[in-house]
Amino acid sequence: MHSTRQPSQPASLMRPSQRGPCRGPCVVWWTVLAMACATTRVAVPAETATNVASDVATETVPEPATDVAAETAALVAKLTPHIGHTLDVIELGAGKRFVRPTLEGINQQKGKVVSLRLRLEGETKSTSLLMTGIIKMIAGRETIYETTVKGMNSVQVRSRQMREFREKRIGESLARMQQAGVAPWPVLTAEQQAAAVADLEAFVVEVRQAFPALQSSHTHEFLVATDIPLGQIGPFLASLDGMHDFLCNLYGIPRGEPVWKGKCLVFAFLKEDDFIAFEGRFMKTAPGGAHGICHQSSDGRVVMACHRGDDGPAFAHMLVHETSHGFNHRWMSPVRLPSWLNEGIAEWVGTQVVPACRQVPLKEAVAIEFMKTKGSLGPGFLDAGADAHIDAVQYGIASGLVKFLVARDRKKFAAFVQNIKEGTGVEESLKKSFKASLADLVKAYGMAIGVPNLKQ
Numbered sequence: 001m002h003s004t005r006q007p008s009q010p011a012s013l014m015r016p017s018q019r020g021p022c023r024g025p026c027v028v029w030w031t032v033l034a035m036a037c038a039t040t041r042v043a044v045p046a047e048t049a050t051n052v053a054s055d056v057a058t059e060t061v062p063e064p065a066t067d068v069a070a071e072t073a074a075l076v077a078k079l080t081p082h083i084g085h086t087l088d089v090i091e092l093g094a095g096k097r098f099v100r101p102t103l104e105g106i107n108q109q110k111g112k113v114v115s116l117r118l119r120l121e122g123e124t125k126s127t128s129l130l131m132t133g134i135i136k137m138i139a140g141r142e143t144i145y146e147t148t149v150k151g152m153n154s155v156q157v158r159s160r161q162m163r164e165f166r167e168k169r170i171g172e173s174l175a176r177m178q179q180a181g182v183a184p185w186p187v188l189t190a191e192q193q194a195a196a197v198a199d200l201e202a203f204v205v206e207v208r209q210a211f212p213a214l215q216s217s218h219t220h221e222f223l224v225a226t227d228i229p230l231g232q233i234g235p236f237l238a239s240l241d242g243m244h245d246f247l248c249n250l251y252g253i254p255r256g257e258p259v260w261k262g263k264c265l266v267f268a269f270l271k272e273d274d275f276i277a278f279e280g281r282f283m284k285t286a287p288g289g290a291h292g293i294c295h296q297s298s299d300g301r302v303v304m305a306c307h308r309g310d311d312g313p314a315f316a317h318m319l320v321h322e323t324s325h326g327f328n329h330r331w332m333s334p335v336r337l338p339s340w341l342n343e344g345i346a347e348w349v350g351t352q353v354v355p356a357c358r359q360v361p362l363k364e365a366v367a368i369e370f371m372k373t374k375g376s377l378g379p380g381f382l383d384a385g386a387d388a389h390i391d392a393v394q395y396g397i398a399s400g401l402v403k404f405l406v407a408r409d410r411k412k413f414a415a416f417v418q419n420i421k422e423g424t425g426v427e428e429s430l431k432k433s434f435k436a437s438l439a440d441l442v443k444a445y446g447m448a449i450g451v452p453n454l455k456q
């Protein structure tokens, strides 16, 4: 285990930065376990089709009545345990996806399941969805329904072709990782995902012995243990799933597909003293002045811990900032992003998900003054070494650079990050995606912010 800390900053530059989400240096702990996932190998994501859906009404392929009855019974048996619960995702033939809908009921007519009664995420009213429009349902990380080719209409076939295209691209990405000697995160079965969540819940039970006021609650992607009253913490939890969805969109990960090993575990303490005590006792760290710490293990587990502080938007921003580090850790492979890119993404995503927090623009203004004075990005900014970490004043440069790249081309930016996660070096990744060198990037960024001769 090692930590990355930042050297002290000139006093004149520290104050605005210290208002940042990490309240001083952002601390990301990387835990290498003795039993790291060294045996993980390239694996094409499994499509565990259950093929229970051939009774879906189509005008093209009528089914024998006996088969229809048996398949309807199988479908009802698969769906019934999920009534009253949230599904992972429902994919429609038209390419649309409903993420995290609640299944309220199954409507049958003449021995067939004709529609599902759902409450979509964020909605209060129920919606009826025809089975003929549905091509795939995932619940509990398991595919519980998928149409067969013979039962598809033309729209569904097109949607399946799009999915196959995406799977082809995933296969190509895995091949590049293999060539670069990078082991991707293993694709977990539904049982392995459930076991990973159970492990996290057992850890919460252990921690609760020392902190009895902790109450746990689940969002779709997060397990949160907190002693902050649930009425207060509720709005902040929404920003966690907001971060998850935002990065899924950025990286082109279909919503509802698993990223975390089980879930991302968040400990949120009311008091800073309890946060410090938790870190010392359970994570063997001393957080110093950090507002939150993201612990990323080489086995894929992500545990984030923090305390509330007295500034609501800053708390929400910190939650997003820290957990985004965990997301980047879990995307594709354990290859680490260089510090400037990791922190830049975290800050930028924080501003997108929590616009009420105004700290990042303040930090960027201070950073521009810093660059004007120094004529450079400051020492070690582009260092991609494992122990490298940018200074507090450089957070504003990091978010500024990420914003600059995203504004140039959002898709190329996602490709840039993907190239690095596949094992390509930062310089080469930038060349592949933006057709530019790091020197080109610094020069163009300097021009954009009014520091035309900006140096690395």
Ligand SMILES: [Zn+2]
Residues within 6 Å of the ligand: 022, 026, 027, 028, 321, 322, 325, 342, 343, 346
């Ligand atoms: Zn950070």
